Amino acid sequence: MARRSQDLQRWLIIGLIGPIVALNVWLLSQLFAYFDHLIAVLTISAILAFLLNYPVRAFQQVGIKRQGAIVIVILITIALLAILTTTLMPILLAQTTQLLEKIPGSLEASRQNLDAWDNWARERNYPIDIKGFGGRLSTQIENQIQNFAPQALGLALGTLTGLVDTILVIVLAFYMLLYGAQLWHGLLHLIPPKFGVPFGDSLRKNFHNFFLSQILLALFMALAVIPVFTALKVPFTLVFALIIGVAEVIPFIGAALGIGLVTLIVALQNWWLALQVAIACVILQQIRDNLLAPKIMGDFTGLNPLWIFIALLIGLQVAGILGIIVAVPIAGTIKGTIDAIRHPEPSIVIPPEKELPPPA
Template sequence: MSYRRSLMRRFPTNLQNLAIIGLGFPVIGLNVWVLSQFFRYFEHLITVLTIAALIAFLLNYPVKILERIHFRRLPAIVVVLLITLALLTILGVTVVPNALEQTTELVKQVPEWIRASNENINAWEEWGKGKGLLLDFNVLRSQINAKIDTQLQIIGAEVVGLAVGTLSGAIDTLSIIVLSIYMLLYGDKLWLGIVSILPDRIKLPLSDSLRLNFQNFFISQLLLGTFMASVLTPTFFFLRVPFGLSFAIFIGASELIPFIGASLGIGLVTVLIMLKNFGLGISVLIAAVVVQQIKDNLLAPKLMGEFIGLNPIAILICLLAGGQIAGLLGIIVSVPIAGTIKGTIDKMRQLSLNSFSQTEYAGESVDIEQD
């Protein structure tokens, strides 16, 4: 009898939980769809603002360091901007022209590499026949030939798009630079104005979590990407990898995609090189994986720590959702956004527990004094 009563008492609670879950998923799905439509409508504006905000986040870190050594904010911003401009000029004179030249030549040679891969497939078929294996790669060969035509069309479209979009790209770059400077100068006031409408218990946790997850995360990712590109460039040169500089920079830039970017970049580079030389592709894969393991096991724990604090499954879901909503930009910022939300909630809970503990301690002290 008592078991039946307890079961009846639990039934409304279980039904309420099921109702919340049942209604929650459609609401979340609807919100994701609304966000994706909103982003598509304002895609260009959101992209420019997001890139400018990320640059301001990154540059604000050295500005804060200079402020700690008794620089005023305006001179600190000027010094950081001048140093950044000098570094970009050095890269623009040394690395960028070579990388662009290699990338242009690579794009032209990819169809030839794909054609050459047919010979490798024939060699595998002959090897299989010698071992008594019936290997048929006709389907794969037809797919490769289809890829050739597609690649040639893409190259033509890219050339036309580059000629048409040069002026627009220059305007966007100038807009991003100006917005980044203004965000450095007045971003704090703007942020305080935005969070002023939030309750007091959310303001500080949200600000701290946003700084931790965006500023620290992207600084760490840039440093890790720079390490990958810097180490792989001489490694690929030693292995005599064609277009090694472009491949190394591509793998380093892939590090901006959280947690899986470097692996995807290494995989794509390996496949491309295997089209030309299978053995060289294996060597590139081994070298890149070794460098990646050094980065993941020695550098990443020291730079990144545990400030994201997300479950790996949650990270993959965030990446998929971000890509669905906002494409590549959504993939890049999805994990920091999720980390910001989680960090804000955790800090709010911690503040609530501390406040409750202090209240309880104060109540116990009053009771002791009364006794």
């Protein structure tokens, strides 16, 4: 009787976990929707401070005090942003505009090619509606372009707002580099050491491995495709390299999304060139996955691929693109914290304040 009561209590607890988690996720999405801009600025500032802390430490190792190292790193960051904005940004905007103007004509040309393939299939009595499939695909692409055009216009009109946000992010990152360690140490002390120490260690480990490795691998792909696309005479090389590089930041599925999107866009103009682009990108991706990724990244989360997909979907639903970017390290942090609590170390001591890096 007692055993049956314990089993009933256990199943009751398990049954309540699902609704509670769902309610918390819904509340979190509503909270993020209300403070989305503020949370985005703070999150980007924290990530930037986390990454800039590495060169700050490098300057400290050569004898420069932390305050001076922070000023030097921030000035170098601002200079690099200014150089990129004045050199690459006009080229990217020009190529993006040209690409958007060229896609409707490419869609019309692709329809004519699909008509030829559809006639070929009909002559051989193949039960394939190539023309219908191509028409639906073209309609979807046109709708996405129509939705993207106002967003691009809004981006151009919101340049001043973007400049203000950029300045705000840099200023916040500066103060996080200065005072983030004290804040992080104080927050950890609000949590019982049994939970606070494993949570802090897991958070630092996952965010360190994820952002550092994903950014390095994304830079490799973006920079590697530029000479390859230039040799293949692919138009809009910088735009396509940016698409592939940004998509690489999304773990597990980003590579396929970026390469697939670029291949599809090129196929609208030249299917033979699109095949060469796909082969070249797959080769670079194999180099990235088999040679670079194991050394740079490793198995930093230990998550099952299915849980990675679930984390990405939850992150997309809760916080959009930003949610996708931080979903996997947050999921890895939760798993690492639970594992550390289940298998605790012999002693739990919160590290001294001076040894804690700024929050990620």
